[in-house]
Amino acid sequence: MGIADRRKARGFTQEGFAFAVGVDRRTVGRWETGKSKPQPPQRPKVAEALQVDLEELDALLAPVKALPRPEGSEASDDQGPGDPDEMIRREFLRLMALSGALATIPAAEADALNGSADDFGRMNGHLWQVYQLARAKQSVYPVVQSQLTAVNDALRDGRVATDSLCIVAGDLFQLAGELAFDANQYGAAAASYSLAASASREAGAYDLWACALIRSAYVDLSERRYQRAADTLGAARRVAVRGDSSLATKHWAAAVQAEAFAWLGDFDACEEALDDAEKVADLGGQVSNGGWLRFDGSRLAEERGARYLQLNRLGLAEEALKDALKLAPLAAGHSFRRRGAVLVDLAAIGAKRRDSEQVMQYGTEALRLARASGSGYVARRLQTLTAELGTLGRDRRIAELRAEIGTLSA
Known part of the structure; x- marks a missing residue:
């Protein structure tokens, strides 16, 4: 052992x-x-x-003799059920490097091949819906891995035109990254988002490319590389401007960049980014696709509350966060992940005010949601809350809450 x-x-x-x-x-x-x-x-x-x-x-702590690895494989510290198989990523890159001949196929044949691309696209859309609705996100992983393998097989067999395949892959690798990120597998998530960005750029799919950059920035935010995240999100906003003006991509990038600015303590830049994000309300029609782009502005109240909390504007934060709970209760479809984040933020406000009752009210419910959903994201948010709880002295209930968070299975 x-x-x-x-x-x-x-x-x-x-x-x-x-x-x-x-x-x-x-x-x-x-x-x-x-x-x-x-x-x-x-x-x-x-x-x-x-x-x-x-x-x-x-x-x-004694060293354990490692089992021999297959020739050409590499060790990884970031393996687990949320990590898309590294061999799938390598195979995709290898096949992309050999796929130039696909660009020369006759137009009529390309039209036939695009039928397969449409099938892949529909399956991807279905997987995003399943992922969004699943309480235990990792249950979706085997199907996503199977779809990734099918994409590689299609490219190897020449059954899908290159540009169409890049769009399909850019979409699917983002979902694989989401699964890895939710399982705290940051290395696997970053690799998947990077490949998604490369595939999207190859196809000239600007909105898809920008969304991959936004998701990549979330890894930097989680690892406290705030300036790097802000720079990546600035690039995402520039890419998104070249995309579909009817989509909400550039507004999502602004909303996430506001988080990076808040961590950097830049109130003015944060407010400016939030204001740009709220311009999503000026768009008409369907501003998201429910898959790789899900931002529609409906959660901006909780985003603004979270940013004010980061900036220690507690009154503004509490007002915005309570409005968010009223606007989108769990019974009306508010996701466990979103509601859990709002509850953790409200508990953090209580901790900053040394209000044990507020901490217990919101912290306990967030813990319950984390256990019910198996969400690594909510678990991570609760872990960050424990640093705030040390200010509350020897309150037995707070000590028990900290202990339960410490053993929470993410």
């Missing part, structure tokens, strides 16, 4: 264990892969969390 097995036996996720011992999740990952070991001052706390003595901890 290694340290990872013991962690799992104790009911900890990597993030929960990292919080319990006071380190970053990536540090735990390095311990578990044998790339590093806890420093002497850290070892007593690690042993306590794992309920072992120091001698047993040394045994858990």
Whole structure:
């Protein structure tokens, strides 16, 4: 048994264990892969969390002989059910490099091939709907992986014209990235979004390309690379301007860029970006497609509330967040992910005000939603809340809430 097995036996996720011992999740990952070991001052706390003595901890940390890998494969610290198979991504890139001949096929034959592309597109749209409705997002992963394999097979067999295939792949790799991101597999998510952006750019699909950049920026936001995220989102906004003016792509990019500016403490830039995002209300007709573009402005109240919270404008934040709960209650289709985020933010406001009742009211409901949905996103948001709870002293209920969050399975 290694340290990872013991962690799992104790009911900890990597993030929960990292919080319990006071380190970053990536540090735990390095311990578990044998790339590093806890420093002497850290070892007593690690042993306590794992309920072992120091001698047993040394045994858990002993290097484990790795199994031989297939020739040409690479090790990864970011594997799991949310990680699209690296071989699928490599195969797609290899086939794209060999697909130039497809561009020379006769027009009539290309029309026939596009029928297959339409079939792929319809299936992609169905998968996005299933993903959006699924409580346990990872249940969608096997079907997405199968679709990715089918896309590669179609390219290898020359059954789909190159541009059409790039659009299909740009769409599907974004969904694969979403699944990886929701499972906290940031490396796999970033790789999928990068491939989605490349495929979309190849096809000249500007809105699809911009959405891949926006999703890529979410990885940077999660890893606190705020300036990098703001720069990526600025690029996404420029790409989106070249796309379909009837779609909400550029407004979504502005809404997410507001988050990056808020983390950077730039109130004016944040407000300007939020105002640009709200111009989505000026668009007519269908501004999103329900798949790779789902932004329609309906959640801007909660977005604005979250940004004000980041900027420590608590009164403005609470007003906007409570409006968001009224406008989109769970019974009317408000997703677990969205509602959970709003509840966590309201609990954080309570913590900043040292209001234990508000923390318990909203924090407990957010925890319940995280457990019911299995959402890694809501679990991550709750993990960030625990840093705020330390200001509330020795309130037993708060201590129990922190403990439950720490062992939450994401």
